Amino acid sequence: MASKLYTAIKSLNLLKKQGEPVHEALHELKRLLYSSKEWMNPFFLQLHITNKCNLNCKHCYYSKKDKKGLLTKNEIFKIIDNYNRFLKKTKQKGMIYFTGGEPLLDNNIYDYIARADELGMYTMVLTNGTLIDKSVARKLLESGTQLVQVSLEGMEETNDNIRGLGSFKRATEGIDNCVNACLDATVMMTISRLNIKDFEPLVKHCISHNVTQLSFDRLVPTGKGTRLSKELLTKLELSKFYDYIKSLSVKYRNNIAVNSCDPLWRKMISDSYGCCIGLKGICICENGDVMPCRRTNLVIDTIRNKSLISIWNSEYLRNFRRSENFEGRCGKCRDFKKCLGCRAVAKSVNGSEFGEDPQCFFY
Known part of the structure; x- marks a missing residue:
């Protein structure tokens, strides 16, 4: 086949x-x-091509944006080629997520997508959706984009409180333009006490606009999001909410997929593998900094003048593959190798990327 x-x-x-x-x-x-x-089970690279953004979201993991030392167009092409060599050497299929900031503020994005598509990578754009008119949607399709993920934080009032006035309407129009251009469109919601009441209404909204999947992830109080620490769900609140989402995923399964990469969710629904950090993915920032996960805000190296394979084989990333390096309940958990907890939440709450996941409701 x-x-x-x-x-x-x-x-x-x-x-x-x-x-x-x-x-x-x-x-x-x-x-x-x-x-x-x-x-x-592909490997993924999250590639930030700009730190510019047209919104000012309350939960953003950026705290300040440096205008110096940003990657050039030629350097980004080299990173894509570097990633291709990594995939060949490790004999893996590869996904590449183009993001920012707001990636559609960089007019070179279509050239980057075309290069990755030409090399046989699954290409995905992570965007706030507000800039996707009919012309942009068409260019995304023609350049080889396979999937567009648009961020929404709930229905209009809730979303606009978090992302800015008018962002809900413009993002929804962007979704419609993607669908009309024959692009697959999904929605991502970052869950906290600010928006959990909007989850089912957002499911219905997504269905009415032919969205193929509603994804969700936990709030990580880092960057500007540090101010929202009090909105983080407790482990009991998260457990109850995930039970609720599970019931919704069954209720609407014939209309839309409701899913998450959160290790606690994955363990809850299928006992499949959880956090990809150090195992199946990596992040490269707009200045060339390499992070194990963007939401950890941990710089481990720079991609400039280095091969991705050498960074991937570093001792630091190897530490994520050894359960004895982890602390608290995570270090003692019999299912740890299938889960890892959320390392970004552990880092932001407990101060260590090897600490326990404070929202784990299993043990």
Whole structure:
């Protein structure tokens, strides 16, 4: 099946280079390919191409934005090629998430997406959605974007309280433009006491706008989000809320996927592997800084003049693969290797990326 899809995609790519209008058909074939077994557990690179943003969200992990030392267009191309060599050397399939700041403020994004797509990577754009008009949606499709993830924090009043006045309406219009351009659109919600009451209404809103998945993640009180520490759910509140989300995921399963990469959620629904830190993903910032996870705000190296494989094999990242390095309940947990807890929450609350996950409701 996969080999036939690769052959068909190769043929359509040739037609695309000749100027033939095959973008929708190519997108659909890639959707089938990326849902095949060989793409079940890909590595991911979260690549921040800018720190500019047109919003000022209360929970943003940025605290200040340095305008100096930002990656050039040529350097970002080199990073994509560097990542491709890493994938080949480690014999893995790869995803690349283009984000920011707001990535659509960088007009070079379409060239970056096209390069990654040409190299056979699954391409995804993480955006606030407010800049996606019909023209932008079309350019995203034509450059090879497979998925657009738009952030919403609830319904209009709640979302705009967190993200800014008018952002809900503009983001929803952006979602509609993606769907009308035959792009897959998903929504991401960062959960806290500020917005949990809006979860089911947001599910319904997503369904009405043909969103394929509503994803959610926990608030990490870092960067500007440090001011929201009191809005972090307790372990009991989180447990009850996840039970509620689980019931909604069943209730609406024929209309939309409701899911999360949160290790506690994954353990709750399927006992599958949890946090990817040090195992299946890495982050490169707009100035070349490398972080194990962007929300930890921990710089471990710089990608400038270094191979990604050398950074990946560093002693620091190896420490995340050894359970004896972890503290508190996480270090003693029999399921730790399948979970790891959320290292970003552990760092922001307990001061150590190797500390226990303070919201864990299992042990």
